[in-house]
Amino acid sequence: MQEKKIICTVCPIGCTIAVKGEGGKILSIEGHTCKRGEEYSANEFLHPVRILTSTVRLKGSDMPLMPVRSNKPLPRESLFDCMEEIKKTEAKVPVRCMDVIIKDILGTGIDIVATGNAE
């Protein structure tokens, strides 16, 4: 059995929630004050996800970098591998906000998109 203490970030109160589980199944959740916290801590326990933001090199502009993000949250354990892909990538002007810079990064079904504009 696995036990994790999770600080809920859904609202500023920040309850500390203890989740117990085994083999991808939740056994118990304690310490939450509301339903949203229960849902959040279950997701955090089973498959935490994060938006990844970074920059890629930009060709053809005075700005050396273009800020980018994942268009959806990525599995937390994949972030460092995604960073390796992002480091290898270069964008060329013109770039518009939300242009896809890396399609389907590491087969996650999630795209890395531009968050800035450059002519």
Added chain:
Amino acid sequence: MHNIQCDVAIIGGGPAGLAAAVSAKKQGAQKVLIIERDTALGGILQQCIHPGFGLTYYNEELTGPEYYGRFIKQAESLGIESLLDTMVLEVQPTGKIICVNSKYGITYVDAKSVVLAMGCRERTRANIQIPGTRPAGIYTAGAAQRLINRQNEMVGREIVILGSGDIGMIMARRLTLEGAHVVAVVEIMNYLAGLTRNRVQCLDDYDIPLLLSHTVTRIVGNERVEGVYVAQVDENKRPIGETEEFYPCDTLLLSVGLIPENELSRATDIEISAVTNGPVVNQFMQTSNPAVFACGNVVHVNDLVDNVTLESEIAGREAARYAMGSFPQVKRRISLETGNNVRYLCPHLLDIADMDEQITLYFRVLAPEHNVTITAKSGDAVLYKKKAVKVNPGEMEHVTFKTGEIPASSDCVRVDVTKEV
């Protein structure tokens, strides 16, 4: 010499200046001009590539560039003009602005009203006086953020961060993802300075230790930082000698607070608050000079850009009304008093006109507390009352009420945060 006339001139093109400009134009001001010293609009958000913006204003999570990008789009479609690469040197009490532009040289801007939106600057090592040598490798967190996110320059490999403010924590994550090792985040207070969300997603996610009630006592290194001494502090924030430990590192980042950028405001003879270091403003975001308005971090340091936007929309709207001669006639002044566990209130005072206005007062508490009641009272009238499970100096609180609820016999509103018994 170059001369420009306009209705509303806005100094600073960050999120505050942009929101003020859009709202001034929507209110009906003819010529709205943003004056910005950088070569692009967006202010500090140009380097804030991380998510966490717009959660309350847009109800979605945006990055900094996406957030200000939306305002630039609006400003462009409304025909708001901007003067980039232009540093404002002086705002005269009459509203005349003196600036220097890379192309026109010294430029005079005559405006019917002015909005100050110059943002804030970071506190540096000199502000907090850390003893030791003066090697390379010491940066404020915001300067490091700019180098990495805009200039493609890495600042170091082994990093200690002093201060648990949001920018420091966000940089801890950014540096880790870029391959550096963050040795620890050191915080002198016994609580986190920034948002809990950032602690979870920037420190805990990467197992970066957070040392509360600790400080950097000494910096070691000749050419480059070689390490820092870190010690626990007692309840008076004095380092405890025997707890001192050496942490090898090549870089020290300082995330030790922000101060409103008010060189210009001071020179303009505007009244400055000793607590916030920003101009004293009423609910119209109007300073002690009636033609000069102020908004954003130049007034008080905000942790959420969403609040900056709301307050700047007020400043822009009212500056436009002032320029057009439709500013409300003020009947009486209400002072605002900081009661128990309230560090400051913004706005600082209310100038009441005939209409019944909805007021929001933003404030920060002095110390963290659980299970409190937040009240706003005027004479015998309770204008606002709400229970809160937790308050924290790192997260801004607010109270709301209508000016019509303030008794005619009272000239003061007081806000208190009291522990429930």
